[in-house]
Amino acid sequence: MAKASETSNGSQPTIGEPYYCQECKRNHTKGKIYKEHLNFAKFGVEDKSSDIEAGDTQLEDSNVTEDEESFPEDEEYLPEDEYLPGEMDEDEVQNENGEDEDFDNEDLPLNIGESECVDAVKKLPGVGEATLKKLIKAGFSSLESIAYTPPSIIQEESGLGDKTTAKLIKASMEKLDIGFKSAEAVWEHRKNIARITTGSQELDNLFGGGIETGCVIELFGEFRTGKTQLAHQLCVNVQLPKEDGGLEGNALYIDTEGTFRPERIIQMAEGLDLDHKKVLKNIVFGRAYNSDHQVLLIKEATNLIREKNIKLIVVDSLIGHFRSEYVGRGTLANRQQTINAHLHDLLRLTDIFPELSVIVTNQVQSKPDVFYGNPTVAAGGNIVAHGSTIRVYLRKGKGEQRVAKMIDAPHLPEGEAVFSITENGIND
Numbered sequence: 001m002a003k004a005s006e007t008s009n010g011s012q013p014t015i016g017e018p019y020y021c022q023e024c025k026r027n028h029t030k031g032k033i034y035k036e037h038l039n040f041a042k043f044g045v046e047d048k049s050s051d052i053e054a055g056d057t058q059l060e061d062s063n064v065t066e067d068e069e070s071f072p073e074d075e076e077y078l079p080e081d082e083y084l085p086g087e088m089d090e091d092e093v094q095n096e097n098g099e100d101e102d103f104d105n106e107d108l109p110l111n112i113g114e115s116e117c118v119d120a121v122k123k124l125p126g127v128g129e130a131t132l133k134k135l136i137k138a139g140f141s142s143l144e145s146i147a148y149t150p151p152s153i154i155q156e157e158s159g160l161g162d163k164t165t166a167k168l169i170k171a172s173m174e175k176l177d178i179g180f181k182s183a184e185a186v187w188e189h190r191k192n193i194a195r196i197t198t199g200s201q202e203l204d205n206l207f208g209g210g211i212e213t214g215c216v217i218e219l220f221g222e223f224r225t226g227k228t229q230l231a232h233q234l235c236v237n238v239q240l241p242k243e244d245g246g247l248e249g250n251a252l253y254i255d256t257e258g259t260f261r262p263e264r265i266i267q268m269a270e271g272l273d274l275d276h277k278k279v280l281k282n283i284v285f286g287r288a289y290n291s292d293h294q295v296l297l298i299k300e301a302t303n304l305i306r307e308k309n310i311k312l313i314v315v316d317s318l319i320g321h322f323r324s325e326y327v328g329r330g331t332l333a334n335r336q337q338t339i340n341a342h343l344h345d346l347l348r349l350t351d352i353f354p355e356l357s358v359i360v361t362n363q364v365q366s367k368p369d370v371f372y373g374n375p376t377v378a379a380g381g382n383i384v385a386h387g388s389t390i391r392v393y394l395r396k397g398k399g400e401q402r403v404a405k406m407i408d409a410p411h412l413p414e415g416e417a418v419f420s421i422t423e424n425g426i427n428d
C-alpha cells in the first residue's frame with residue numbers, strides 16, 4: 001500500500017506542502033488535521049451498546065439551572081461581525097482547493113443530544129446550535145475538553161472567535177470548579193491516586209506501587225527490550241479488579257509499527273485466569289498509518305475514552321512515524337513542534353480524565369560521540385523528555401530478564417528493577 005503521506009513525486013511532504021492522501025483520496029496539506037477525514041481515521045468500533053461498561057461520566061448531573069438553560073442564543077451573545085448563527089465561517093466551508101463544501105449537511109461525528117457531556121456544553125451560556133456544531137466538529141464535546149485546551153487551539157480548530165472562546169473556557173472552568181487549591185488538597189488527591197500493576201512486584205516498586213494514572217509515562221530502550229510486551233501486559237492488567245491491581249477499565253492501543261499481537265494478549269489473559277475473549281473485546285485498537293493519522297487518532301479519542309471507559313492509552317511507538325517522515329536537518333524544527341503538540345494532546349487527556357494512564361514507547365538513537373557510559377539516548381530529544389512525566393529506560397538482561405531504570409520522575413528516586421518476559425507475560 002502506498003504511504004498516505006506522499007507527494008506526487010513520491011517524496012515525503014514537508015509541513016505546509018500539499019500532498020495526495022492515498023487513503024481518503026483527497027488533497028491535503030501536511031501538518032493539517034482534516035475533519036472530513038473522520039471516517040478514515042475512526043477507530044474500528046461501531047457498536048455503542050457494546051459489552052464494555054460505560055465510563056463514569058462525571059457530568060451526569062451537570063448543575064445547570066433553568067436560568068442558564070434559557071440563556072440567549074449566539075446572536076445576542078456574540079458581536080455581529082463574528083458570525084451569524086447557522087452560518088459557517090468562510091475558512092470552514094472551503095477545502096484546501098478553495099472549493100466550497102457543504103459542511104452543514106455533513107453528519108457530525110457525534111449524535112447531538114445523545115451524550116450528557118454534549119448536553120453540558122450545550123448549556124454553557126451563549127452556546128447555540130451553530131456554536132455547538134463547531135465545537136463538536138472540532139472535538140470539544142465536553143466541559144473538560146474546553147476547560148483544559150488552550151484558547152488558541154480551540155479557536156484554530158473550531159473557527160470560533162476569541163471572545164467566544166474565552167467566555168466558553170471561563171464558563172467551563174467555573175462549572176468544573178477549576179482554580180487554585182491547597183497543597184493539602186493536592187496531597188489528598190495524590191494519596192488516593194489509582195495505579196495499574198505491571199505484573200512484576202519489583203517493577204511495581206520502581207514505579208512507587210504500579211503505573212500511576214493522570215500522567216504520561218515514557219518507556220524507552222533498544223529493540224527487544226520489552227517495551228511492547230509491557231504495553232500489552234498493561235492492556236490486560238488495567239482490566240483487573242481494583243483489589244488485584246487493575247482499574248476495572250479498558251485500554252486503547254495505538255499501534256504505529258504493526259506490532260500489536262492479540263496472540264500475546266490471549267497468553268497473558270490466560271496467565272491471569274481471565275476470559276481472553278472478554279479481555280480482547282475490552283482493548284480498542286487503532287492502527288496509525290502515518291504521523292498525521294496518529295495525531296488525529298489522539299485528537300478524536302476524547303469521546304471514545306468516555307464511551308468505552310478507557311483507563312489506559314498506549315502509543316507504541318510515539319515517534320516512529322515522525323522519524324521516518326521528517327527526514328533531514330531542515331525538517332527538525334517542524335518535527336519537534338508537531339511531536340510537542342501531540343504529547344500535549346496526550347497530557348491534556350490525563351487532565352480531562354484523571355484516572356487515565358498514558359504509556360508511550362520510544363526508540364533510542366545512538367550517540368556516536370560518547371565513548372564512555374551508555375552511548376544511546378531516547379529519540380525525540382528534549383521535547384519528548386520534557387513532555388513525559390515519568391521516564392523509564394529498559395535494557396536487556398540475561399535470557400528472559402529485562403532491567404528497568406527510573407530515569408526521571410517528579411517524586412521517585414532513581415533506581416533499577418529486574419523483571420522477566422515469559423510466555424504468560426511480565427513477572428518477577
Ligand code: GTP
Binds near residue numbers: 221259400421423
Ligand atoms: P522494538 O519495538 O523492536 O523497539 O522492541 P520492544 O522493546 O518493543 O520489544 P518487545 O516488547 O517486542 O520484546 C520482544 C521480546 O519479548 C522478544 O525478543 C522476546 O524476548 C520476548 N517475548 C515475546 N514473546 C515472548 C514469549 O511468548 N515468551 C517469552 N519468554 N518471551 C517473549
Ligand code: MG
Binds near residue numbers: 228229259316
Ligand atoms: Mg516494540
